[in-house]
Amino acid sequence: MLLLMLVATTLRLCPLARAQPLCRIRTVRTGKVFHVREQIQGDHLYFSSGTTRLMKHPCKKNIALYLGRQVFLTKNSFESSVLPFSIPTSMQVGIPEVTSAHFAGSVLLLVVNRKVYVYDYEDNSWNASTGVEHPVSHISGDNCCYSGNSFCMDISNSVFAYLHGDQISQANIYFSNTRGYRFQKYSQERQAELVGSLGGIFYFYSLSQVGLLLVDQRKAMFSYSDHPLNRSFGLPFDYNGTLDILIAPGQKGILIFWFEKSLLVSRNAGQLVNPVQVREGPHILYSSISEANITIHSVAANENELAILTQENNLYYGSLGILSSSLIKFADQNIWSEEAVLMFTDVGMLEILTPLPDPTSPAFDFQKCPVNIQAILMDPQLQVDVCKVELLQGEFENKMYTIDMNSELELTALMIPRPSTSPVPLVMVSNPHSLGLQAVIYEDGYTYDGNTKHRLNISLRQQQHWGRADPNFTSSIKRPTISTITLDIANKEISCLDLKPLTALISVGCDLEKKIVIQNEISACYNGILDPVALQDNYSYVIEREAYDPSFRGQKATEDLEVPYHYEKLGCPILVYYDTPWKPVVELWRAGKFQEVVEAEYVLLEVNGLFTYTYSLTADMALCSSQPQNWTTIAKTAGDKGPFAWDRENYVSCHDPNNNAPLRWPKVPYQILGGPTENKVVFDQRNGIYIFFISIVDPYYSYCHLETTFSVYVYGAFPLPIFPPEITIVLLTGATLLSVWLAYMIPKLLHTEQGLRVKGVWVSLGNRLTPFSRLEYFRGGCGWQLPWALQKRKADESLAQGKFLPISGQT
Ligand SMILES: *[C@@H]1O[C@H](CO)[C@@H](O)[C@H](O)[C@H]1NC(C)=O
Ligand SMILES: *[C@@H]1O[C@H](CO)[C@@H](O)[C@H](O)[C@H]1NC(C)=O
Ligand SMILES: *[C@@H]1O[C@H](CO)[C@@H](O)[C@H](O)[C@H]1NC(C)=O
Ligand SMILES: *[C@@H]1O[C@H](CO)[C@@H](O)[C@H](O)[C@H]1NC(C)=O
Numbered sequence: 100m101l102l103l104m105l106v107a108t109t110l111r112l113c114p115l116a117r118a119q120p121l122c123r124i125r126t127v128r129t130g131k132v133f134h135v136r137e138q139i140q141g142d143h144l145y146f147s148s149g150t151t152r153l154m155k156h157p158c159k160k161n162i163a164l165y166l167g168r169q170v171f172l173t174k175n176s177f178e179s180s181v182l183p184f185s186i187p188t189s190m191q192v193g194i195p196e197v198t199s200a201h202f203a204g205s206v207l208l209l210v211v212n213r214k215v216y217v218y219d220y221e222d223n224s225w226n227a228s229t230g231v232e233h234p235v236s237h238i239s240g241d242n243c244c245y246s247g248n249s250f251c252m253d254i255s256n257s258v259f260a261y262l263h264g265d266q267i268s269q270a271n272i273y274f275s276n277t278r279g280y281r282f283q284k285y286s287q288e289r290q291a292e293l294v295g296s297l298g299g300i301f302y303f304y305s306l307s308q309v310g311l312l313l314v315d316q317r318k319a320m321f322s323y324s325d326h327p328l329n330r331s332f333g334l335p336f337d338y339n340g341t342l343d344i345l346i347a348p349g350q351k352g353i354l355i356f357w358f359e360k361s362l363l364v365s366r367n368a369g370q371l372v373n374p375v376q377v378r379e380g381p382h383i384l385y386s387s388i389s390e391a392n393i394t395i396h397s398v399a400a401n402e403n404e405l406a407i408l409t410q411e412n413n414l415y416y417g418s419l420g421i422l423s424s425s426l427i428k429f430a431d432q433n434i435w436s437e438e439a440v441l442m443f444t445d446v447g448m449l450e451i452l453t454p455l456p457d458p459t460s461p462a463f464d465f466q467k468c469p470v471n472i473q474a475i476l477m478d479p480q481l482q483v484d485v486c487k488v489e490l491l492q493g494e495f496e497n498k499m500y501t502i503d504m505n506s507e508l509e510l511t512a513l514m515i516p517r518p519s520t521s522p523v524p525l526v527m528v529s530n531p532h533s534l535g536l537q538a539v540i541y542e543d544g545y546t547y548d549g550n551t552k553h554r555l556n557i558s559l560r561q562q563q564h565w566g567r568a569d570p571n572f573t574s575s576i577k578r579p580t581i582s583t584i585t586l587d588i589a590n591k592e593i594s595c596l597d598l599k600p601l602t603a604l605i606s607v608g609c610d611l612e613k614k615i616v617i618q619n620e621i622s623a624c625y626n627g628i629l630d631p632v633a634l635q636d637n638y639s640y641v642i643e644r645e646a647y648d649p650s651f652r653g654q655k656a657t658e659d660l661e662v663p664y665h666y667e668k669l670g671c672p673i674l675v676y677y678d679t680p681w682k683p684v685v686e687l688w689r690a691g692k693f694q695e696v697v698e699a700e701y702v703l704l705e706v707n708g709l710f711t712y713t714y715s716l717t718a719d720m721a722l723c724s725s726q727p728q729n730w731t732t733i734a735k736t737a738g739d740k741g742p743f744a745w746d747r748e749n750y751v752s753c754h755d756p757n758n759n760a761p762l763r764w765p766k767v768p769y770q771i772l773g774g775p776t777e778n779k780v781v782f783d784q785r786n787g788i789y790i791f792f793i794s795i796v797d798p799y800y801s802y803c804h805l806e807t808t809f810s811v812y813v814y815g816a817f818p819l820p821i822f823p824p825e826i827t828i829v830l831l832t833g834a835t836l837l838s839v840w841l842a843y844m845i846p847k848l849l850h851t852e853q854g855l856r857v858k859g860v861w862v863s864l865g866n867r868l869t870p871f872s873r874l875e876y877f878r879g880g881c882g883w884q885l886p887w888a889l890q891k892r893k894a895d896e897s898l899a900q901g902k903f904l905p906i907s908g909q910t
């Protein structure tokens with residue numbers, strides 16, 4: 100008798116119908132000493148359906164939840180006896196009936212008596228969710244196990260709660276991005292027009308879509324949330340009974356739909372749903388479970404395998420291959436009971452688990468019957484073909500990659516076929532809509548050690564950039580998405596158990612290692628115009644009030660502005676001669692390496708509101724067909740995002756034929772640089788430092804918000820003449836003499852008065868150009884102004900010698 104068992108684990112043979120047993124039963128009975136006096140605290144939970152379910156945590160292999168007449172939560176794969184799970188009475192659930200459960204990261208969500216509760220199994224704390232105002236029956240979500248990736252974390256944090264069977268048009272659906280702690284109402288576009296009842300709602304990450312299952316008159320189909328799938332529905336499929344929906348782990352978009360008499364599988368997040376067939380050897384015996392006349396008791400699935408336990412005491416097994424799903428039947432064994440549940444413990448390893456009550460203790464024991472599929476498949480009666488592939492291996496397996504626009508991803512794999520067979524490798528992308536993502540395999544065979552090996556190079560790229568993607572097929576380029584890529588063998592034999600398909604998760608989005616850098620080949624320090632030592636020494640400069648607007652509307656400010664110069668961030672300013680139209684050379688760097696010069700469209704804004712510059716082109720000169728955006732129009736629509744809100748999300752090209760803003764003001768400056776136009780910045784006649792914010796606005800260049808700030812020193816300008824020429828000449832002469840004197844005196848003064856802090860920057864006027872050695876720019880109302888006569892002279896001389904023209908590429 101079990102009661103009297105003293106041994107923790109016992110082994111015994113099953114009573115057999117056949118010669119070879121499927122599995123040997125053992126019982127887990129441990130830790131009872133500690134439970135002897137334990138009483139079950141709180142309300143004892145139970146599962147609403149008459150059957151059982153087992154949910155494994157997708158990322159933490161030892162954590163699982165058993166749902167049946169009792170509920171059990173284990174943290175060690177049921178390797179010890181467990182008290183039935185209960186909810187504290189303080190939660191006041193009423194009837195402690197569980198209708199749905201879901202693991203979301205470190206919490207377990209339960210729908211108890213039509214309300215959502217959160218149990219943090221690490222802290223052992225309970226909370227009632229907030230925000231759900233109507234009764235719900237189900238909860239759905241997914242988990243992503245690549246920890247450390249923020250996109251991945253979002254997946255585990257997102258959860259839906261809903262009432263199964265509600266009329267879709269007015270169904271109350273709730274969404275949470277806080278792992279179920281707080282919900283808010285969710286509704287899908289066009290939801291009010293949909294006819295039928297709600298069969299479920301799921302976030303399909305592999306497709307970057309929310310899928311809503313509509314059930315109407317024993318048919319069901321998915322309605323998707325986003326372009327391009329929101330134009331139509333998934334294909335309708337039979338919906339007999341109430342289908343339970345499992346999302347297979349791994350974000351590949353594999354869904355399993357089942358109830359006692361029906362089993363269907365989808366490999367593309369519900370776009371196409373097919374019944375699972377039953378095979379014997381190479382022949383299809385039944386095209387569906389209902390035809391096979393079997394009654395499913397429990398379903399288990401992992402990333403690549405599917406198994407069912409039937410009330411007829413049979414175990415069926417199949418693989419969730421790329422092409423088809425079918426099951427084969429294993430020999431009979433008396434393994435079924437009402438409390439039994441089926442689960443995968445590893446690839447090719449199944450377990451039938453049955454909780455056993457113990458009259459001497461409130462904690463339950465567990466009867467386990469582990470099934471080694473590989474061993475069973477050796478049985479010649481099953482007529483299973485040997486696997487054609489001996490090895491399939493790739494470095495990329497279970498990794499996460501990022502693919503940004505204009506980038507490619509190259510993956511490699513190795514395949515070793517059995518001698519004299521020629522298996523066909525296949526590669527599948529779960530979300531081809533993300534910019535028309537397409538993968539191609541290049542295969543070459545070579546012989547090594549007498550074996551033929553096949554090297555597979557997989558190249559993943561986006562058709563959008565080849566100009567071939569159909570906009571009706573591709574999702575919005577503004578929306579980062581994810582996809583999975585899976586390498587598998589076509590029509591793989593069921594015996595290829597160990598030959599797992601190789602899957603990698605691809606985040607189609609910003610590659611965070613990308614940065615932009617502004618080329619600074621001719622810096623003002625290099626040319627000796629500014630002194631880097633002084634710039635680093637808490638340097639600050641003054642912008643006169645006529646030249647800037649703190650609110651970026653081009654109106655003069657009321658007072659001068661003193662601006663500290665952040666040398667560590669900005670380095671030495673780029674030297675720009677005021678009289679030459681200019682634009683920066685923008686470089687793309689990735690992971691510290693130069694990639695290319697950016698030709699995409701970008702915009703500039705002076706961060707202190709300086710408006711003493713404009714653009715060389717006007718809207719009509721830039722051949723705009725609609726009114727171009729500018730910083731003023733962006734600021735109006737950006738609201739509280741601040742003045743620097745122009746980016747790839749809100750940029751609309753004036754050359755875009757779909758842009759229907761009429762070109763009313765053709766003479767306004769065209770503020771977009773780069774791209775197809777030759778537009779440049781034109782500076783006013785004013786010397787000084789400009790600090791520019793730059794933002795790449797071309798939505799097709801990268802998913803990243805590529806932006807930075809950099810500084811420019813504009814020089815060479817002399818103030819507009821305000822005096823008649825004669826006075827000018829007198830003043831010029833006087834100033835020159837004064838300067839000569841100053842140039843002579845100041846070094847002397849400085850020599851003698853050590854410690855005198857002269858705020859400002861030493862500027863070499865070019866030892867070769869003038870007889871003066873060093874001259875100081877004193878800060879004045881006009882920023883960096885030399886006595887104007889000197890400036891003119893310097894400008895004239897440098898122009899004459901061709902020295903200070905902002906020529907690029909010269910060092
Ligand atoms: C859970 O509930 C407790 C009190 O009932 C509260 O202090 C805590 O903030 C809640 N936790 C979350 C994450 O809402
Ligand atoms: C599909 O979604 C896009 C945006 O995601 C929207 O602009 C479009 O109107 C939707 N189409 C339909 C038919 O609902
Ligand atoms: C659903 O039921 C119908 C009629 O009983 C049957 O023809 C069909 O095969 C069933 N579909 C599935 C997927 O079981
Ligand atoms: C299905 O199975 C039940 C018992 O398991 C049997 O009574 C019934 O006749 C079977 N139906 C068909 C169509 O084979």
Ligand SMILES: *[C@@H]1O[C@H](CO)[C@@H](O)[C@H](O)[C@H]1NC(C)=O
Pocket residue numbers: 541542543554555556
């Ligand atoms: C696959 O890539 C390797 C290394 O990059 C290269 O040597 C080989 O030629 C490629 N094979 C094919 C078929 O492209």
Ligand SMILES: *[C@@H]1O[C@H](CO)[C@@H](O)[C@H](O)[C@H]1NC(C)=O
Pocket residue numbers: 569570571
């Ligand atoms: C996209 O779909 C619309 C409406 O269905 C159609 O008019 C248009 O021709 C399609 N575009 C392409 C490139 O197929």
Ligand SMILES: *[C@@H]1O[C@H](CO)[C@@H](O)[C@H](O)[C@H]1NC(C)=O
Pocket residue numbers: 635636637
């Ligand atoms: C710059 O200013 C800060 C405080 O404003 C001061 O702590 C620091 O010593 C100064 N650095 C130099 C080099 O003067």
Ligand SMILES: *[C@@H]1O[C@H](CO)[C@@H](O)[C@H](O)[C@H]1NC(C)=O
Pocket residue numbers: 653726727728729730731732764767768
């Ligand atoms: C910005 O564009 C609007 C029209 O869209 C125009 O009225 C305005 O003058 C422009 N502002 C500047 C500074 O060019």
